[in-house]
Amino acid sequence: MPVSTTSSRLIYDALKACDIRIMSALPETWLVHLIRMADEDPDMTLVRLAKEEEGIGISAGAHLAGVNSALLMQNHGFLAAINPIVSLAFLYKIPLLMLISYRGHFGEKDPWQTQGGAMTEPILRAMNIPMWHLSNPADIERRVKDAQTLAQAALHPVAVLLHRELMWEE
Amino acid sequence: MNLGTLSTMARYRPGNLLHIVFDNESLLSVGGFPTATATGTDLAGIARASGVPSVAEADTLESLTRSVREALASDTLTTIVSKVEAVGPKTFHMDLPLLENRFQFKRALEAMKQQNTV
Numbered sequence: 001m002p003v004s005t006t007s008s009r010l011i012y013d014a015l016k017a018c019d020i021r022i023m024s025a026l027p028e029t030w031l032v033h034l035i036r037m038a039d040e041d042p043d044m045t046l047v048r049l050a051k052e053e054e055g056i057g058i059s060a061g062a063h064l065a066g067v068n069s070a071l072l073m074q075n076h077g078f079l080a081a082i083n084p085i086v087s088l089a090f091l092y093k094i095p096l097l098m099l100i101s102y103r104g105h106f107g108e109k110d111p112w113q114t115q116g117g118a119m120t121e122p123i124l125r126a127m128n129i130p131m132w133h134l135s136n137p138a139d140i141e142r143r144v145k146d147a148q149t150l151a152q153a154a155l156h157p158v159a160v161l162l163h164r165e166l167m168w169e170e
Numbered sequence: 171m172n173l174g175t176l177s178t179m180a181r182y183r184p185g186n187l188l189h190i191v192f193d194n195e196s197l198l199s200v201g202g203f204p205t206a207t208a209t210g211t212d213l214a215g216i217a218r219a220s221g222v223p224s225v226a227e228a229d230t231l232e233s234l235t236r237s238v239r240e241a242l243a244s245d246t247l248t249t250i251v252s253k254v255e256a257v258g259p260k261t262f263h264m265d266l267p268l269l270e271n272r273f274q275f276k277r278a279l280e281a282m283k284q285q286n287t288v
Contacts, residue, residue: 048181050174057171064276066283092272 001032002169007137008033011099011162014144015070020097021045022062024055025072030101030167034072052077056084060094068148070097075104075120076113078159085127089157096157097148098129107164124159135163173216176249180221185245188238189222194256202256217249224248 012034015023023038024047025031038046047058055071062069073081078100089096103110104117124131130150132143144160151158179189195208207213217225224246228234234252241248 047178050178051172053172054175054178064272065279066276091268093269 003030003032004167004169005033007140007166008037010137010140011134011144012037014141015099016041016044017141018068018070018097018145018148020068020070020148022047022058022067022069023072024049024058024069026052026074026077028072028074028077028101030103030162031072031074031099034099052081053084056081056088056094056096059096060088060092063094068097070099070148072099074101075161076116079116079119079123082123082127085129085157093155094157095151095155097144097151098157098159100159100161101167102161102163105164107168120161129157129159130154131159131161133161133163135165137166140166176217176220176222179247179249180217180223183223183247185247187247188241189247189249190238191249191251192254193251194254196256198256198258199262214249214251217251222247222249226250227252229253 021043022045023034025035025038026049027035035046038044047055049055049058052071052073055073059069059071078098085096088094100120102117102120104113104115104120108114108117121131130147132147134140134143147158147160150156179187191213193207193213195205197203197205214225214227224241224244226237226241226248228237228250229252234250237248237250241250
């Protein structure tokens with residue numbers, strides 16, 4: 001499978017370095033190794049969701065209970081989760097570390113991903129959600145750490161966009 | 171919540187979760203538009219079919235009290251669907267601002283955690 005195991009491992013290790021102990025996810029091609037790593041890690045609680053918006057509730061509960069969490073989602077899952085991000089995370093000042101696979105952007109072959117790819121950044125900006133781009137493995141450790149630091153300091157959602165160059169080897 | 175969450179709850183079955191649905195079969199705040207449960211949708215049936223291990227229907231004060239007590243004592247994930255009359259309060263104003271409530275709740279959880287580790 002051309003999903004990068006090396007980058008997935010670096011991202012997973014960066015999350016562990018932030019003391020992330022709960023991860024929520026829906027199955028998604030680019031995230032498959034990350035989900036497997038979380039599943040195989042006895043110190044990580046992986047919550048498999050029916051819909052991305054449930055992950056906002058999981059992370060809200062984790063934060064209120066004093067546990068760091070992260071959300072793995074495709075950008076279309078982010079689009080599906082906008083209401084709880086606004087009406088739960090913004091309203092109650094809940095930090096969210098959202099790792100979003102950036103489908104439908106340059107290099108995308110699946111026509112059905114392309115509209116979501118074009119809308120992801122404009123919507124993140126419209127929602128005033130700070131975003132980091134991850135396309136270079138050398139940036140992973142620092143940017144994941146800085147994203148988590150900002151989310152905790154601001155009590156606000158942040159997005160880390162996982163680019164094709166990082167996640168897909170062809 | 172969305173219906174899919176019932177399947178996520180059933181998947182992990184947290185024994186310390188009691189899920190109560192008060193169903194007035196309507197969107198009361200705009201004058202009482204009927205919701206799907208007014209026309210036959212069976213939430214308790216959906217919860218059972220999703221795999222929630224314990225599901226109860228309790229439409230009276232007595233049966234609700236009994237169901238809640240049983241659920242809390244059982245250490246089993248339970249969904250209780252409780253049909254209620256479509257009557258609302260005069261106002262939805264609360265004396266407790268949302269954020270104050272949120273930080274109070276987080277501090278209360280922290281205090282409980284401290285107590286449990288002492």
